[in-house]
Amino acid sequence: MATELFLVLLSGSFLLTLLTFLSFRSAGGRKTGKPNYNLPPGDLGGWPLIGDTIPFMQPHSSGSLGDFLDRRVAAHGQIFRMNFLGKKTVVSSDPEFNRFVLQGEGRLFECSYPTSIAEIMGRWSMLAINGDIHREMRSIAVGFMSGVKLRSFFLADVEQQAVDILGGWRDGGSFSAQEEAKKFAFNLMVKHLMSMEAGRPDTEQLRKEYITFMKGMASMPVNLPGTHYRKALQSRSTILKIMGKKLDERVKSIQEGMQGLEEDDLLASVAKNTSLTREQILDLILSMLFAGHETSSAAISLAIFFLQASPPAFQQLKEEHSKIARRKMDMGEIKLNWDDYKQMEFTHCVINETLRLGNVVKFLHRKTIRDVQYKGYDIPCGWEVIPILSAAHLDPSIYDDPQQFNPWRWQGIVNSISMMNKNIMCFSGGPRLCPGAELAKLEMAVFLHYLIRSYTWELAEHDYPVSFPFLGFPKGLPIKIFSI
Numbered sequence: 329m330a331t332e333l334f335l336v337l338l339s340g341s342f343l344l345t346l347l348t349f350l351s352f353r354s355a356g357g358r359k360t361g362k363p364n365y366n367l368p369p370g371d372l373g374g375w376p377l378i379g380d381t382i383p384f385m386q387p388h389s390s391g392s393l394g395d396f397l398d399r400r401v402a403a404h405g406q407i408f409r410m411n412f413l414g415k416k417t418v419v420s421s422d423p424e425f426n427r428f429v430l431q432g433e434g435r436l437f438e439c440s441y442p443t444s445i446a447e448i449m450g451r452w453s454m455l456a457i458n459g460d461i462h463r464e465m466r467s468i469a470v471g472f473m474s475g476v477k478l479r480s481f482f483l484a485d486v487e488q489q490a491v492d493i494l495g496g497w498r499d500g501g502s503f504s505a506q507e508e509a510k511k512f513a514f515n516l517m518v519k520h521l522m523s524m525e526a527g528r529p530d531t532e533q534l535r536k537e538y539i540t541f542m543k544g545m546a547s548m549p550v551n552l553p554g555t556h557y558r559k560a561l562q563s564r565s566t567i568l569k570i571m572g573k574k575l576d577e578r579v580k581s582i583q584e585g586m587q588g589l590e591e592d593d594l595l596a597s598v599a600k601n602t603s604l605t606r607e608q609i610l611d612l613i614l615s616m617l618f619a620g621h622e623t624s625s626a627a628i629s630l631a632i633f634f635l636q637a638s639p640p641a642f643q644q645l646k647e648e649h650s651k652i653a654r655r656k657m658d659m660g661e662i663k664l665n666w667d668d669y670k671q672m673e674f675t676h677c678v679i680n681e682t683l684r685l686g687n688v689v690k691f692l693h694r695k696t697i698r699d700v701q702y703k704g705y706d707i708p709c710g711w712e713v714i715p716i717l718s719a720a721h722l723d724p725s726i727y728d729d730p731q732q733f734n735p736w737r738w739q740g741i742v743n744s745i746s747m748m749n750k751n752i753m754c755f756s757g758g759p760r761l762c763p764g765a766e767l768a769k770l771e772m773a774v775f776l777h778y779l780i781r782s783y784t785w786e787l788a789e790h791d792y793p794v795s796f797p798f799l800g801f802p803k804g805l806p807i808k809i810f811s812i
């Protein structure tokens with residue numbers, strides 16, 4: 329106990345030292361603004377050095393903005409300034425300004441994740457980089473999840489992984505639905521990234537390391553023995569070793585002119601077709617694993633959560649999927665094809681509504697790369713900007729009764745659910761629009777197809793989705809399932 333207390337105190341003082349350094353560096357010991365800047369309202373106060381980071385990061389239901397934002401918006405309006413992690417920051421719950429920020433990527437703003445995220449994800453992680461190297465990696469990611477790839481490679485595997493995961497569930501059983509969704513999304517990603525098969529020892533080792541890695545991502549960045557952050561850095565190096573071994577195998581096959589089963593995985597394609605360095609390739613694969621696994625598993629968990637609370641939505645979804653299954657049976661087909669997927673209209677309404685109300689990604693990190701003017705406010709060059717994506721989704725002037733899970737609100741406009749709809753920002757927008765958006769929807773739709781035809785479910789314990797800052801269910805979304 330005494331050791332724990334000592335570690336906490338030591339961590340705290342280390343953190344304060346770090347933040348002093350950061351805040352000194354960000355202030356640069358000089359005034360960053362011209363005296364006549366018309367800054368957004370608010371203040372740069374709060375706790376010494378860390379400002380208002382702690383209240384800003386307070387866990388809260390993902391279907392709300394949280395007390396801190398509610399209070400600040402009431403006091404200052406949707407665009408205000410604050411001290412976040414020792415930096416001068418503008419926070420925006422204004423959907424129009426947020427679109428302006430996302431569209432202005434590369435011209436007025438650029439991605440600016442906290443140093444700790446870059447340290448743990450790697451300096452070549454897609455989240456941490458800007459400019460030409462980002463464009464190159466982005467085009468790799470876009471190609472990896474293109475429409476053709478979704479149809480020809482992903483669909484069958486998404487289906488197989490869903491069948492495998494759901495096939496392991498037993499009538500009357502209780503378990504964490506969040507863990508099952510994570511397993512599903514993890515197995516799918518490692519297969520397509522590195523041809524790693526579910527359940528094999530190296531895949532399981534990678535999964536274990538990845539869980540430790542994720543705990544560090546969501547913790548205070550304190551690199552001391554015993555902290556989650558330190559453990560995550562250690563897991564990062566083990567993960568890179570496992571991935572590095574796979575990369576060596578691909579490079580060897582390419583050099584020997586051998587065609588393997590792995591030739592279609594991302595690792596082989598990057599090793600063959602790009603000039604990225606080894607370090608860049610490994611950071612790219614790790615960031616794809618992170619981006620493609622945490623988010624879609626959270627989205628599936630949210631759908632499971634919202635559907636158990638909405639019997640009419642459950643019923644209509646079940647009818648849609650039973651109809652598809654009956655038609656396939658009449659045609660003597662078993663596996664889903666692209667036309668089946670396209671016919672899942674109500675499913676797409678459920679997916680949209682889940683993403684809107686669930687808010688898998690609540691906010692992003694950007695910074696200004698020149699002085700920016702917006703609606704009479706000045707935001708000086710170098711300031712951090714945090715667009716709150718969930719603000720558009722929860723705005724009663726945009727969505728009637730926004731706290732209500734209402735998939736029917738998307739009926740008739742289901743084809744405009746795409747990211748082109750300016751009021752759905754769950755996949756970001758502009759030059760950094762999520763390249764995995766269509767894959768995520770495919771995963772959700774296929775998983776739901778098999779889930780809803782095989783089981784009904786209820787919460788085994790009370791739980792709800794929380795922004796913390798990654799979306800999660802505090803108890804792991806424990807459900808009890810019943811075979812149909």
Ligand code: HEM
Nearest residue numbers: 466469619620623624627688689692755756760762764768
């Ligand atoms: C429901 C599921 C998903 C949600 C809500 C989501 C959300 C987002 C958001 C908000 C961003 C923008 C981050 C930023 O601009 O700072 C993003 C970027 C990204 N996402 Fe997704 N995502 C999802 C699924 C996926 C999947 C399945 C993949 C597959 C690997 C993926 C890969 C990526 C990548 C590589 C980026 C970086 C893009 C760039 O920097 O240009 N995402 N995602």
